[in-house]
Amino acid sequence: MNPPLLSVEDLHVSFQTDEGLVEAVRGVSFDLGQGETLGIVGESGSGKSVTNLALMGLIPRPPGRIDRGSAKLAGRDLIQMSQKELMDVRGRRIGMIFQDPMTALNPLMTVGQQLTEVTRRHFGLSRAAAQTRAAEMLEMVGISAPESRLRDYPHQFSGGMRQRVMIAMALSCEPEILIADEPTTALDVTIQAQILELLGDLQRRRGTSIILVTHDLGVVAGICDRVLVMYAGRVVEQATVTELFASPRHPYTLGLLRSLPRLDRDHSLRLEAIPGQPPDMTRVPAGCSFRARCPVALARCADDTPPLREVATGRSSACWHDDARQPAGVASISPDPSPVAGG
Amino acid sequence: MSQTPILQVRHLQVHFPFSSGGFLRPVRGLIRAVDDISFEIAEGETLGLVGESGCGKSTTARAIVGLVKPTAGDILLEGQRISDLSERAMLPHRRVVQMVFQDPFASLNPRMTIGSIIGEPLRVHGLARGRDLQLEVLRLLDLVGLNPRFLNRYPHEFSGGQRQRIGIARALAVQPKVLLCDEPVSALDVSIQAQIINLLMDLQQQLGLSYLFIAHDLAVVRHIADRVGVMYLGRIVEMAAAAELYDHPLHPYTEALMSAVPIPDPVESAKRSRIVLKGEVPSPDREYPGCALADRCWLVEDRCRVDRPTLRNAVGREESAQQAACWVRCGERGDSLQDATGADS
Numbered sequence: 001m002n003p004p005l006l007s008v009e010d011l012h013v014s015f016q017t018d019e020g021l022v023e024a025v026r027g028v029s030f031d032l033g034q035g036e037t038l039g040i041v042g043e044s045g046s047g048k049s050v051t052n053l054a055l056m057g058l059i060p061r062p063p064g065r066i067d068r069g070s071a072k073l074a075g076r077d078l079i080q081m082s083q084k085e086l087m088d089v090r091g092r093r094i095g096m097i098f099q100d101p102m103t104a105l106n107p108l109m110t111v112g113q114q115l116t117e118v119t120r121r122h123f124g125l126s127r128a129a130a131q132t133r134a135a136e137m138l139e140m141v142g143i144s145a146p147e148s149r150l151r152d153y154p155h156q157f158s159g160g161m162r163q164r165v166m167i168a169m170a171l172s173c174e175p176e177i178l179i180a181d182e183p184t185t186a187l188d189v190t191i192q193a194q195i196l197e198l199l200g201d202l203q204r205r206r207g208t209s210i211i212l213v214t215h216d217l218g219v220v221a222g223i224c225d226r227v228l229v230m231y232a233g234r235v236v237e238q239a240t241v242t243e244l245f246a247s248p249r250h251p252y253t254l255g256l257l258r259s260l261p262r263l264d265r266d267h268s269l270r271l272e273a274i275p276g277q278p279p280d281m282t283r284v285p286a287g288c289s290f291r292a293r294c295p296v297a298l299a300r301c302a303d304d305t306p307p308l309r310e311v312a313t314g315r316s317s318a319c320w321h322d323d324a325r326q327p328a329g330v331a332s333i334s335p336d337p338s339p340v341a342g343g
Numbered sequence: 344m345s346q347t348p349i350l351q352v353r354h355l356q357v358h359f360p361f362s363s364g365g366f367l368r369p370v371r372g373l374i375r376a377v378d379d380i381s382f383e384i385a386e387g388e389t390l391g392l393v394g395e396s397g398c399g400k401s402t403t404a405r406a407i408v409g410l411v412k413p414t415a416g417d418i419l420l421e422g423q424r425i426s427d428l429s430e431r432a433m434l435p436h437r438r439v440v441q442m443v444f445q446d447p448f449a450s451l452n453p454r455m456t457i458g459s460i461i462g463e464p465l466r467v468h469g470l471a472r473g474r475d476l477q478l479e480v481l482r483l484l485d486l487v488g489l490n491p492r493f494l495n496r497y498p499h500e501f502s503g504g505q506r507q508r509i510g511i512a513r514a515l516a517v518q519p520k521v522l523l524c525d526e527p528v529s530a531l532d533v534s535i536q537a538q539i540i541n542l543l544m545d546l547q548q549q550l551g552l553s554y555l556f557i558a559h560d561l562a563v564v565r566h567i568a569d570r571v572g573v574m575y576l577g578r579i580v581e582m583a584a585a586a587e588l589y590d591h592p593l594h595p596y597t598e599a600l601m602s603a604v605p606i607p608d609p610v611e612s613a614k615r616s617r618i619v620l621k622g623e624v625p626s627p628d629r630e631y632p633g634c635a636l637a638d639r640c641w642l643v644e645d646r647c648r649v650d651r652p653t654l655r656n657a658v659g660r661e662e663s664a665q666q667a668a669c670w671v672r673c674g675e676r677g678d679s680l681q682d683a684t685g686a687d688s
Binding site: 161277 | 395396502504505532533534535536537538540541544559561562563565566567589599600601602603604605606607608609610611612617619620623624
């Protein structure tokens with residue numbers, strides 16, 4: 001197997017807030033392979049966005065701080081890089097698209113000025129060459145009459161079109177990695193479908209690796225290869241997309257999947273909601289952070305934090321139930337009511 | 344069927360005039376936010392209203408509670424017209440319909456305690472005072488699953504899900520018969536959404552409420568609604584029982600919308616074929632003489648651009664409760680669709 005393109009190791013990020021210290025990311029590790037689409041799912045406050053901001057060197061300091069950890073992009077640690085070194089990585093080797101293209105684009109600059117800025121900065125293109133390149137990029141993301149649209153300002157584009165502009169900008173330097181943070185959350189479903197199709201298509205053509213941060217499990221199922229599930233600053237489960245949906249290991253993942261109403265299913269009378277709410281990040285209890293909401297919590301969960309351990313080839317989970325995974329235990333938290341054969 | 348529906352909306356139009364282009368070259372126009380829609384809700388029923396942003400679903404709800412003034416059309420509560428009543432004459436009717444808003448952060452006054460937020464409608468409508476009011480507020484807190492100890496706390500001390508419970512308690516204070524829920528769970532985290540959906544369904548059972556449930560999340564609407572109306576550019580393009588609409592969408596827009604919803608299952612997801620509509624929802628400041636979807640529809644015919652289709656049953660399915668506004672899919676008695684079948688035989 002090829003070595004991973006990006007390797008994140010034991011990342012810790014904290015923020016000093018009025019309410020106290022928030023440990024937003026508490027020991028996140030993962031690898032991203034060449035041409036892979038990795039989904040990071042979790043609720044608000046789970047640390048999924050902060051993890052990616054840390055990779056890009058975009059954690060505001062203060063109040064934020066990277067306490068520990070490394071993120072090696074082809075052997076070089078992004079966390080140790082100076083801002084100047086990061087400037088050469090951002091946009092060039094790692095592209096980014098954000099949830100809200102209206103706030104990510106500069107309203108006072110034309111789309112053309114913003115698109116040419118990146119290629120001139122990183123490739124040293126001439127004004128004319130950058131202009132041609134920008135028009136090509138707009139065309140690639142499906143914007144018609146690209147030459148004339150370059151002269152338009154962001155407000156002259158619709159939400160879906162602005163997101164296309166963001167994608168064009170992020171890909172114009174042909175980065176190896178594209179980080180997409182909730183890229184379709186602000187968009188309507190039919191426009192979301194267009195954007196996801198575009199991302200998938202671009203990836204197939206260029207082999208870009210994608211980190212897709214989202215709260216939408218439907219989006220994950222549609223385009224990701226592998227998934228990290230985050231809860232309260234930690235990765236609680238990691239698996240290929242097929243395995244995760246077919247047999248979730250962690251009780252939180254299982255709870256999430258069960259609480260979703262689904263279009264393709266006959267709806268039973270009640271949804272199986274996860275009781276309670278995520279912990280207050282200024283006062284995260286010791287032990288497993290999910291235990292207060294967990295239907296199968298053990299006494300041990302209160303004291304010891306379950307580490308993320310490999311439970312099968314290529315998949316890991318952070319739950320003490322993985323220790324004593326007797327057939328009975330499997331059945332009790334398995335989504336499939338049929339008991340495990342043999343026993 | 345003889346029973347009067349609790350809420351009837353007839354030919355509702357809400358148009359917003361606008362002017363732009365500056366002082367010297369003013370451009371005037373009309374946004375047709377809601378463009379002639381009709382529907383009714385029976386006692387204890389949930390009608391879902393779905394559609395993309397700008398389709399007019401929220402404006403419809405706001406017109407029903409009087410937050411915006413309808414340009415034309417009638418709104419009837421328990422059979423009585425309320426759309427042309429004065430503010431004062433309207434007050435007793437306001438009790439019948441209450442609204443639950445999307446953003447539980449913006450819809451609660453940050454300087455009022457939970458007790459006074461929930462008690463305010465009781466005072467305004469003169470329903471309770473003093474000790475009675477206090478007891479009623481405690482009962483409401485319990486009804487929505489909040490601890491009575493929270494009475495003197497402020498909104499910022501609560502999570503999103505708890506705030507939405509407070510919003511629901513406030514709406515229920517005046518004992519309404521209809522709740523208009525405008526995206527009540529879309530600002531909430533996935534694990535909290537199901538709690539609020541379950542609460543709304545329990546309350547409906549307990550209190551016999553009717554809901555107009557507005558959401559862009561089609562899976563949530565399928566789960567909670569009995570019937571669903573699909574809106575596009577200010578119009579209802581399809582209306583059907585929830586199961587029927589989702590299993591056999593009739594209108595091309597409904598079909599495209601359904602196929603675009605991501606399904607949280609990689610195996611199912613890979614099996615589905617997606618209909619990707621061309622382009623985006625056009626601006627509602629233009630008048631569309633024909634079907635509003637005509638420019639994006641893959642089934643478009645000449646008459647779609649000229650004649651506006653109205654909601655009708657499909658030919659051969661006159662008994663069904665499913666109606667769509669589509670010339671192609673519904674056919675017309677004695678026209679090309681039947682000719683086509685005639686030619687086949």
